[in-house]
Amino acid sequence: MDSFNKERRVSQVSDxxxxxxxxxxxxxxxxxxxPIENYGMIGNLRTVALCGTDGSIDFFCYPKFDSPSVFxxxxxxxxxxxxxxxxxxxxxxxxKQQYLPGSNILLTRFLSDEGVSDITDYMHxxxxxxxxxxxxPLLPWLVRHVSVVRGVVDFHFELFPxxxxxxxxxxxxxxxxxxxxxxxxxxxxxxxxxxxFRSNTLNMxxxxxxxNGEKDGPNIKFKLVKKKDMKGSGIVAMFRLxxxxxxxxxxxxxxxxxxxxxxxxxxxxxxxxxxRLYRQTFSYWxxxxxxxxxxxxxxxxxxxSALTLKLLTYEPTGAVVASPTFxxxxxxxGPRNWDYRYTWIRDSAFTVYALMRLxxxxxxxxxxxxxxxxxxxxxxxxxxxxxxxxxxxxxELTEIELDHLDGYRSSKPVRIGNGAYDHLQLDIYGExxxxxxxxxxxxxPVSYDxxxxxxxxxxxxCDNWKQADMSIWEVRGKRQNFTYSKIMCWVAVDxxxxxSEKRVLPCPDxxxxxxxxxxxxxxxxxxxxNSERKFFxxxxxALDALDxxxxxxxxxxxxxxxxxxxxxxxxxxxxxxxxxxxxTNNLVFRYNHLTTDDGFDGMEGSFSMCTFWLVESLTRAxxxxxxxxxxxxxxxxxxxxxxxxxxxxxxxxxRSGELLGNFPQxxxxxxxxxxxxxxxxxxx
Numbered sequence: 001m002d003s004f005n006k007e008r009r010v011s012q013v014s015d016x017x018x019x020x021x022x023x024x025x026x027x028x029x030x031x032x033x034x035p036i037e038n039y040g041m042i043g044n045l046r047t048v049a050l051c052g053t054d055g056s057i058d059f060f061c062y063p064k065f066d067s068p069s070v071f072x073x074x075x076x077x078x079x080x081x082x083x084x085x086x087x088x089x090x091x092x093x094x095x096k097q098q099y100l101p102g103s104n105i106l107l108t109r110f111l112s113d114e115g116v117s118d119i120t121d122y123m124h125x126x127x128x129x130x131x132x133x134x135x136x137p138l139l140p141w142l143v144r145h146v147s148v149v150r151g152v153v154d155f156h157f158e159l160f161p162x163x164x165x166x167x168x169x170x171x172x173x174x175x176x177x178x179x180x181x182x183x184x185x186x187x188x189x190x191x192x193x194x195x196x197f198r199s200n201t202l203n204m205x206x207x208x209x210x211x212n213g214e215k216d217g218p219n220i221k222f223k224l225v226k227k228k229d230m231k232g233s234g235i236v237a238m239f240r241l242x243x244x245x246x247x248x249x250x251x252x253x254x255x256x257x258x259x260x261x262x263x264x265x266x267x268x269x270x271x272x273x274x275x276r277l278y279r280q281t282f283s284y285w286x287x288x289x290x291x292x293x294x295x296x297x298x299x300x301x302x303x304x305s306a307l308t309l310k311l312l313t314y315e316p317t318g319a320v321v322a323s324p325t326f327x328x329x330x331x332x333x334g335p336r337n338w339d340y341r342y343t344w345i346r347d348s349a350f351t352v353y354a355l356m357r358l359x360x361x362x363x364x365x366x367x368x369x370x371x372x373x374x375x376x377x378x379x380x381x382x383x384x385x386x387x388x389x390x391x392x393x394x395x396e397l398t399e400i401e402l403d404h405l406d407g408y409r410s411s412k413p414v415r416i417g418n419g420a421y422d423h424l425q426l427d428i429y430g431e432x433x434x435x436x437x438x439x440x441x442x443x444x445p446v447s448y449d450x451x452x453x454x455x456x457x458x459x460x461x462c463d464n465w466k467q468a469d470m471s472i473w474e475v476r477g478k479r480q481n482f483t484y485s486k487i488m489c490w491v492a493v494d495x496x497x498x499x500s501e502k503r504v505l506p507c508p509d510x511x512x513x514x515x516x517x518x519x520x521x522x523x524x525x526x527x528x529x530n531s532e533r534k535f536f537x538x539x540x541x542a543l544d545a546l547d548x549x550x551x552x553x554x555x556x557x558x559x560x561x562x563x564x565x566x567x568x569x570x571x572x573x574x575x576x577x578x579x580x581x582x583x584t585n586n587l588v589f590r591y592n593h594l595t596t597d598d599g600f601d602g603m604e605g606s607f608s609m610c611t612f613w614l615v616e617s618l619t620r621a622x623x624x625x626x627x628x629x630x631x632x633x634x635x636x637x638x639x640x641x642x643x644x645x646x647x648x649x650x651x652x653x654x655r656s657g658e659l660l661g662n663f664p665q666x667x668x669x670x671x672x673x674x675x676x677x678x679x680x681x682x683x684x
Contacts, residue, residue, distance in 0.1 A: 032077030037644035037659040044123035045315035048324040056086035068164040076405040083162030090154040103285035115151025127283040147246040160234030163199035170199035170232035188271035203254040211246040293359035296680035304647035305669040314391040318366030319343040323662035329411035330604040340662040345428040348435035350670040375453040383460040397421040420474040430488025433495035458496035465489040481540040483528040484549035493517040535569040548610040561620035605652035612671035
């Protein structure tokens with residue numbers, strides 16, 4: 001059956017136009033893998049799922065971002081046992097994927113001459129209650145709603161969970177399910193079977209609701225399937241829907257069960273209830289988006305980045321994960337594959353700046369509370385901070401390799417945890433103090449207790465800024481005196497002084513801070529400057545190495561954007577790598593990996609965040625030079641096209657133009673918002 005349908009679809013490709021052929025190609029898997037950019041993201045502010053353009057959910061950690069995976073086919077497709085949840089029409093000639101307006105509800109549409117169908121994917125979030133109203137609970141359910149818009153469509157269904165990063169055995173039970181609640185909609189019914197997947201770490205429940213429309217209900221017959229090397233059985237089905245018929249599939253953690261009866265915490269599932277959950281979720285996202293005060297150019301793109309950042313927020317603590325994924329490669333087949341499901345102190349300033357610019361005050365407050373807890377309650381004995389934390393604030397993120405996973409398109413090893421958690425990266429104090437300064441300026445004033453912690457942090461920087469470190473790129477080679485780290489140490493001391501002056505806060509070490517700030521500045525100008533080639537170098541030890549992280553200089557007000565030294569550095573970065581620069585196709589590399597020792601072999605793509613930093617640097621200089629402003633706008637418009645069809649950005653872009661690295665990446669979307677805001681302001 002599968003081979004026949006595959007041959008039939010291939011034969012259709014040759015009979016259709018080039019435009020439609022482009023649509024079909026986004027369904028074609030290379031050795032079973034979709035391109036990284038062919039995924040959309042849904043979530044509930046606890047975790048996310050990645051939904052492919054072909055109707056398959058191939059990545060899902062549950063119940064939290066950093067929980068073990070339930071679906072991980074994205075990281076190993078050689079065997080079905082790695083987990084996926086796919087619903088695909090048997091015949092379609094093109095497909096489209098979009099978010100519903102102002103929301104994170106994902107719609108995938110399949111089209112053919114015979115019929116048109118939609119799959120609507122979301123995870124429930126209750127809408128914000130009005131004062132005095134009953135607070136609605138969040139139901140951590142994965143919901144997939146299938147409907148036929150026109151004609152008749154046959155679907156192929158597969159659900160193969162694979163628990164604990166595909167390491168746990170599981171059993172699959174089938175129970176007859178009788179609905180005890182009254183169904184208000186007589187044209188709908190609940191499926192009479194319930195499927196239970198049990199493992200040592202997680203138990204999940206699957207069921208479905210059918211809405212008939214004006215036709216007889218579809219007959220869905222599921223069967224258990226266990227293939228070779230699988231850790232447990234999955235379920236498959238073939239079913240047909242006609243116009244106006246709908247099926248809603250629900251996957252969730254098993255609720256409390258007492259003596260075989262559902263407890264009061266388990267709501268009755270029926271079509272009316274599921275419609276209510278959908279309306280709540282849609283209202284939540286639209287109400288949240290309406291808070292934005294951004295009205296400038298690229299409004300839709302900026303709002304999509306904001307919605308993406310919101311999905312990457314862990315609501316119970318306010319932490320923002322760097323990315324919801326782990327193991328996606330920076331080079332196909334290469335070893336640069338990391339776990340980004342944690343929150344980096346480094347991201348703090350950029351997060352606060354972006355959210356403040358959009359008017360998202362509540363999110364900023366929650367995130368700053370998470371940061372303040374780390375600063376006031378969780379400093380290391382020497383007064384330092386970790387560079388990253390789990391979404392719950394844990395420090396130890398032990399890195400291990402999952403040898404049983406082949407990795408995305410054979411990109412090994414697949415890692416969970418992050419061995420960089422105990423690195424010395426002195427730049428984090430600059431980003432942190434800048435975030436606190438911005439929040440004090442545009443949000444709420446810092447407390448006295450927070451100020452005492454700030455004084456400890458600034459004094460730590462004053463005592464340690466001369467050390468070599470691993471810096472922003474978390475190299476796993478030798479420590480160096482990285483220019484970026486020195487700049488951010490200057491920022492840390494500078495923002496401490498500014499806070500003291502703005503709030504007239506007591507500062508016993510003011511003279512020491514001022515002396516250190518000036519010393520750092522002079523040293524950077526002396527030791528990081530390559531006087532022969534006229535650019536700021538990557539480090540004191542590597543004066544011939546160019547690094548795009550120095551583009552941060554005018555963004556943090558370390559240097560004027562039109563200072564001759566900085567403009568000369570930008571001119572060098574704008575050259576292609578073969579001529580000593582870092583720019584290819586208007587995309588910026590972090591550094592030349594062929595001449596820079598970062599502790600790893602292999603190549604990598606251009607860094608999307610750095611491209612946006614270049615745009616913002618050119619924008620700031622463009623106030624005084626129209627040609628640079630035109631260059632900034634041109635690169636920015638091109639960079640928009642490197643987002644995927646939904647406006648999502650990964651960490652990197654390959655020379656071929658495909659997306660690489662963990663996806664989507666918060667830092668890239670933060671840099672996008674900042675660049676868009678400042679470019680719009682200058683153009684205006």
